[in-house]
Amino acid sequence: EVLVAALPLGGDGSGDAAGGGDGDDAPELDPEALAAKRAERNARARNPKFKFANFPALRGADDYAKGVVMQKKQLKEGMLQWQAVEIPRSLTELAADDSKLAVHVHKSLLGYMGEKQMSFPAMLAQDVLQKGLAREALRDELYCQLMKQLSSNPKADSIAKGWQVMCMCVSTFPPSDDLRDYLVNFLLAQAEKRGAVRNYAKYCSRALDGILESGASGFVPATDEIEAYAKR
Numbered sequence: 001e002v003l004v005a006a007l008p009l010g011g012d013g014s015g016d017a018a019g020g021g022d023g024d025d026a027p028e029l030d031p032e033a034l035a036a037k038r039a040e041r042n043a044r045a046r047n048p049k050f051k052f053a054n055f056p057a058l059r060g061a062d063d064y065a066k067g068v069v070m071q072k073k074q075l076k077e078g079m080l081q082w083q084a085v086e087i088p089r090s091l092t093e094l095a096a097d098d099s100k101l102a103v104h105v106h107k108s109l110l111g112y113m114g115e116k117q118m119s120f121p122a123m124l125a126q127d128v129l130q131k132g133l134a135r136e137a138l139r140d141e142l143y144c145q146l147m148k149q150l151s152s153n154p155k156a157d158s159i160a161k162g163w164q165v166m167c168m169c170v171s172t173f174p175p176s177d178d179l180r181d182y183l184v185n186f187l188l189a190q191a192e193k194r195g196a197v198r199n200y201a202k203y204c205s206r207a208l209d210g211i212l213e214s215g216a217s218g219f220v221p222a223t224d225e226i227e228a229y230a231k232r
Helices: 031-045 072-077 096-113 121-134 136-149 156-170 177-190 195-214 223-231
Strands: none
Touching (some): 031 195, 096 156, 121 136
């Protein structure tokens, strides 16, 4: 099994990431209280109603495929599954400008995961993280895109790279309170699988616990750190 090593990407679960408190003045949280809180959150999120497809902010399939002529039925049916081409519009309901940014983010994600032949993959991953950190409205969209690309993905290398981005995201910025339980549900389900996916999902769950307590890190790793992260 491939073990995922944590790198200093702003959310290692220690609760001291930038933006999460006031340094020495921030109250220390009791480990037992944190463990109980995590157990309660996980128990709640295991409810089938929190499956990714039930997230209320997702577009309807007809809206998602609006204006598409070729293979429209296939596009609608695969809205929440891996695809090797850019999405026509955001998965979630966003303002027009943010929806355009969402398509750009998906293109970068496809480039990093190897679905599109694009140069400087580390810069593509960095672009995804920068967009999510800078625009809070895009964070849930980004997490939804990652869950989509990691669902029914037939390519092992693409899966690994998608999980790398997920690991970096949960170490950089949290999902909204609205998406939180849906993301936790996804990670818990993936953690029941075997091999590398199981380990990636478990690491992401730990990092997510930290970022939910600390808040956004305010930090995006440099490209050489991303390259090192991918190798590890």
